[in-house]
Amino acid sequence: MQNVLIISGHPNLSGSIGSATILDEVARVLPDVAIRRLDDLYPDCEINVAAEQAALLKADVIVWQFPFSWYSLPGIMKLWLDRVFVHGFAHGSAAKLGGKKFILSFTTGAPQALYSSHGLFGHTLEDYLMQFETIAALCNLDLQKPVYTCGLSYADRSEAKIAAQKAMAKEHASRLIAALKISAPALKMVG
Numbered sequence: 001m002q003n004v005l006i007i008s009g010h011p012n013l014s015g016s017i018g019s020a021t022i023l024d025e026v027a028r029v030l031p032d033v034a035i036r037r038l039d040d041l042y043p044d045c046e047i048n049v050a051a052e053q054a055a056l057l058k059a060d061v062i063v064w065q066f067p068f069s070w071y072s073l074p075g076i077m078k079l080w081l082d083r084v085f086v087h088g089f090a091h092g093s094a095a096k097l098g099g100k101k102f103i104l105s106f107t108t109g110a111p112q113a114l115y116s117s118h119g120l121f122g123h124t125l126e127d128y129l130m131q132f133e134t135i136a137a138l139c140n141l142d143l144q145k146p147v148y149t150c151g152l153s154y155a156d157r158s159e160a161k162i163a164a165q166k167a168m169a170k171e172h173a174s175r176l177i178a179a180l181k182i183s184a185p186a187l188k189m190v191g
Contacts, residue, residue: 002184004033005059006105009066009077013039017162018107018152018169019067025173030180034059038076045076047083053096056084061101061184062141063176067152068108071121071128081135090139098140101183104132105147105176107169112150125150144183147176 006026010019023035036055041048056062066077073081088094108115108125115125129146136143149172152165 002060002186003058004030004061004063004180004184005055006033006035006063006065007077007080008035008037008039009064009074009080010037011039011069011074011076013037016067017165018149018172019065021166021169022065022105022107022173022176025170026176026180029173029177033180038080042076042080045079047080049083049086052080052084053089056100057096059100061103061180062097063103063105063180065105065176066107068106068128068148072131085135085139095139100141101144102136102141103144103147103176103179103183104129105172107148107152107172108150109153109155110150115150144179147172147179 006023008019008023010016013020013023023037026033027035034055036052064073064077066074069075072078085091090097110121112125114120115123115128117124125148132146133143135141149168152168
């Protein structure tokens with residue numbers, strides 16, 4: 001059986017609609033998937049490097065689940081990356097992660113239309129993913145097609161908006177589950 005590890009990089013998952021719903025749906029359908037919630041594990045930002053590296057070594061498929069924060073990773077996840085993906089473990093001649101499948105799963109607050117050469121940001125969303133492609137190449141990870149959903153903004157928390165965000169997040173979770181079925185076909189599915 002293939003082991004899937006999801007690293008949740010949301011800085012406050014208890015206040016999340018999108019990421020929390022995505023993780024809840026994945027856990028419901030794929031109960032054997034390991035989910036490491038960095039905000040719960042490390043509220044003091046003291047990353048247990050040995051525990052994180054051990055979890056990564058067990059995984060065949062690594063998923064990073066996070067909200068796009070300033071066009072990159074949230075702070076807790078960037079700190080995790082800096083401390084855990086060190087030379088000799090994640091990259092270099094003694095690297096240990098090579099060949100594992102790697103999936104980016106993220107949400108953005110801004111709508112998709114703003115991510116274009118003619119949109120407000122002046123760049124496509126794919127332009128911002130180059131940094132992750134470089135990480136995958138350096139670590140010899142097998143980068144899969146990303147799973148993302150745009151427009152999960154925190155600006156409006158009306159009941160209607162929350163319901164719409166939950167629906168978008170459930171649809172995102174369905175796409176992530178489908179990607180995991182392809183990347184790890186021996187996964188145990190429920191319901």
